[in-house]
Amino acid sequence: DREQMERHNKTSVTMFFLHGLAGYPVFYLVFFLLCLIMYIVILLGNSFLITIIILDSHLHTPMYFFLSNLSFLDICYTSASIPLLLVNFLSEEKSISFTGCGLQMFFSFAMGSTECVLLSVMAFDRYAAICNPLRYTIIMNKGLSVKMVTGCWMAGGLTSVIQTSLAMRLTFCGNVIDYLTCEILAVLKLACEDISLNVIMMVISNIFVIVTPVVFIFISYLFILVTILRINSVEGRKKAFSTCSSHLTVVIMFYGTILFMYMKPKSKNSYATDELIALFYAVVIPMLNPIIYSLRNKDVKDAVKKLSKNILSQRT
Numbered sequence: 001d002r003e004q005m006e007r008h009n010k011t012s013v014t015m016f017f018l019h020g021l022a023g024y025p026v027f028y029l030v031f032f033l034l035c036l037i038m039y040i041v042i043l044l045g046n047s048f049l050i051t052i053i054i055l056d057s058h059l060h061t062p063m064y065f066f067l068s069n070l071s072f073l074d075i076c077y078t079s080a081s082i083p084l085l086l087v088n089f090l091s092e093e094k095s096i097s098f099t100g101c102g103l104q105m106f107f108s109f110a111m112g113s114t115e116c117v118l119l120s121v122m123a124f125d126r127y128a129a130i131c132n133p134l135r136y137t138i139i140m141n142k143g144l145s146v147k148m149v150t151g152c153w154m155a156g157g158l159t160s161v162i163q164t165s166l167a168m169r170l171t172f173c174g175n176v177i178d179y180l181t182c183e184i185l186a187v188l189k190l191a192c193e194d195i196s197l198n199v200i201m202m203v204i205s206n207i208f209v210i211v212t213p214v215v216f217i218f219i220s221y222l223f224i225l226v227t228i229l230r231i232n233s234v235e236g237r238k239k240a241f242s243t244c245s246s247h248l249t250v251v252i253m254f255y256g257t258i259l260f261m262y263m264k265p266k267s268k269n270s271y272a273t274d275e276l277i278a279l280f281y282a283v284v285i286p287m288l289n290p291i292i293y294s295l296r297n298k299d300v301k302d303a304v305k306k307l308s309k310n311i312l313s314q315r316t
Helices: 002-009 025-055 062-079 082-090 098-131 142-168 184-188 196-230 234-263 268-295 298-315
Strands: 015-018 095-097
Touching (some): 025 062, 025 082, 098 142, 142 196, 196 234, 234 268
16 A cells, blocks of 8 residues: 555665764864763773772662662763764764664663662662661661662663664654764654654653652752751751762752753754753763762762772782
8 A cells, every 4th residue: 555655665774874063073073082081081980989889898888889870870871872972073974873773772761761760769868868867777778779779770771662662663764863872852853754652652751760750859858958957056967968969969960951951942053052962961970970979978088098098008
């Protein structure tokens, strides 16, 4: 029938071309160098934080267990897109295979979704520590921590499987993605068939992995704030707030960028701005996470000092 003929006439896409920031070729080398430096910092910073957490028994607590997962997530998330991004900044073709695009989309979406849920779990951990300090070790036992993290990874993976499989089964009329990576919304723009199912599923998944965690974090921090304000001593208030400040900083940066990317009105002139924001979200935030947690955290600083002393004493 006619529909089948139309489908047959449409060339099946085997390759996508990533033409993000195409209007700024003079800056490609600058972008390449910046992304390369930041990627190295991401790998070193996050690996260092994971190593410190594993080696220091004082950091074997739920908070640092979640933090080491966040660092591992950031390594995986950036490794799904940055290496190819670096290659494309230097190459003329700037292409990716159909399968490669699907894999990149899957991993980026899975890691991003997992991080959204994980940040809400970390907020619950801070809520339990500050609002129920005497029962904290009973509430946040090892079993629950492992289950929570497993749930985060499963939620992110499942969401991504659904979104990616729905996107990659579509028929595409073009193969030039106006983006730096195989970002799912940019790929959906190339579809020549009805994408209403994709849009509905995207809205549902956004409610689960963005809206619900944001609301949960907001409620957790309301309770935390009320509890902190009830503490009589200024020193006590400072100490309680300092245990949340790193997490709160990461949450504001992470969700602030997501909400700005997806909630602001679209205009034709905003493509370059959108892509630079996407680049910030994909590269700068994972780079800043270990820095924020290391610089603003006394336990991590102490663990680094202790490890340095041990290494120095072994050498002498």
